[in-house]
Amino acid sequence: MAETTYEAYRPQDYSPDARRDVSIAVVSHNHLRFLDAMLRSVYGQRHRATFDLTLVDNVGQPEIAELIRDRYPQARLLVNRCRKGFAANNNMVIVGARARYAFLLNPDTELQPGALDALVDFMDAHPRAGACGPRLRYPDGRVQLSCRCFPTLGSFLVRRTPLRLVLRDSPIARGYEMADWDHESQRTVDWLFGAAILIRREALEAVGGLDEGMFMYSEDVDWCLRCHLAGWEIHYVPQAEILHHLDDHKYNSFFTRHRMMHYRTMARFVRKHWRHCLRM
Numbered sequence: 001m002a003e004t005t006y007e008a009y010r011p012q013d014y015s016p017d018a019r020r021d022v023s024i025a026v027v028s029h030n031h032l033r034f035l036d037a038m039l040r041s042v043y044g045q046r047h048r049a050t051f052d053l054t055l056v057d058n059v060g061q062p063e064i065a066e067l068i069r070d071r072y073p074q075a076r077l078l079v080n081r082c083r084k085g086f087a088a089n090n091n092m093v094i095v096g097a098r099a100r101y102a103f104l105l106n107p108d109t110e111l112q113p114g115a116l117d118a119l120v121d122f123m124d125a126h127p128r129a130g131a132c133g134p135r136l137r138y139p140d141g142r143v144q145l146s147c148r149c150f151p152t153l154g155s156f157l158v159r160r161t162p163l164r165l166v167l168r169d170s171p172i173a174r175g176y177e178m179a180d181w182d183h184e185s186q187r188t189v190d191w192l193f194g195a196a197i198l199i200r201r202e203a204l205e206a207v208g209g210l211d212e213g214m215f216m217y218s219e220d221v222d223w224c225l226r227c228h229l230a231g232w233e234i235h236y237v238p239q240a241e242i243l244h245h246l247d248d249h250k251y252n253s254f255f256t257r258h259r260m261m262h263y264r265t266m267a268r269f270v271r272k273h274w275r276h277c278l279r280m
Contacts, residue, residue: 021120022051022198023097024105027089029058031107032067034245039072041110041243049120051103052076054093058083086194087210087219094199095209102204106195108245109136118240119198122186130203130232131224133192134240135183144244145177146196147189147236150225150276151266152176189236190228194220196242203232211268218265225273 024042028035035055042053054076057064068077078092094102101123103116115134123129136144158173174180178189194210197220207226210219224234 020052020099021049022101022103022116023094023099024051024053024103025056025090025093025097026053026105026107027056027058027086028061028064028107029083030061032061032063034108035064035067036071037110038105038107039067039075041112042105042116043072043074045111045113048117051116052097052099054078055107056080056089056092058089085212085215087214087216088212091209091212094204098201100201101198102201104194104197104199105242106244108247109196110243112241112243115240115242119237122235122237122239123198123200126233126235128231128233129200129235130207130227130230131192131197131199132235132237133197134242135236135238136193136195136242136244136246139243139245143183144193144246145179145183146193146244147178147183148191148221149176149178150190151221151269183236184238186235186237186239188233190234191221191224192234192236194223195244195246197223199223199227200232203227203230206230206232211272213268214265215261216265217262218269222269222272225276229276 026038039053039055042051053074055064055068055078057077057079060079065077065079068075080089084092090104094104101120103119105111119132119134122132126132133146136146138144152172158168158170158176181187207223207230211222214222227234
């Protein structure tokens with residue numbers, strides 16, 4: 001990792017060995033337009049939980065370095081010499097961190113008041129919880145269906161092929177998306193969107209980081225399944241809310257670069273977990 005990444009900015013008081021509550025990992029890939037709002041939502045409110053934040057700039061936008069230097073000097077910035085995938089970029093931060101929890105947070109999110117503390121409080125009160133995630137909302141206030149059941153062949157066909165055009169509201173699709181549940185109550189789930197996942201240090205050490213063979217997509221499904229297989233629970237915690245500027249278009253289109261990438265990573269997921277997939 002050292003040969004492909006350099007630190008563009010590092011606050012004087014940053015120490016990877018400090019026993020903070022949370023280490024936050026944010027990866028930007030041309031996400032400059034979201035970063036000020038995201039960082040303001042983190043640093044602009046008081047938290048009981050102590051934290052550090054590392055932003056990985058995957059493409060090297062000079063404006064990001066200026067933003068960190070001028071407005072958020074508390075943050076650490078890493079700028080990649082070579083572009084990496086979502087998993088590899090997050091692993092740069094979380095695998096070597098020493099905080100009690102690691103928090104994957106997308107650059108197009110905004111913490112709502114008390115969200116970080118609600119997630120940490122929940123994990124502190126539930127020692128078998130390996131990871132948890134908040135309720136995500138679109139900017140217009142709608143709830144995002146951010147926790148899912150593990151995929152089956154049927155859910156893949158109705159979600160990731162043109163069959164979606166006619167079966168998007170079928171029982172299989174709605175069951176996979178957990179669409180018929182009100183998302184108002186805390187519960188255990190199969191997996192959570194990687195846009196916002198808080199993972200316990202012990203669980204991370206037990207299962208390892210995100211699968212870097214999955215350049216982008218499906219790494220969150222794989223990570224949560226590995227937690228389950230190691231005996232950890234995954235929880236949805238609606239008491240914590242985060243705004244997420246999710247671009248639905250790239251998920252709802254077919255025969256695009258993003259879709260092909262998703263097919264490749266899902267194929268890797270099935271190869272890794274085919275015995276488990278047969279039981280789904």
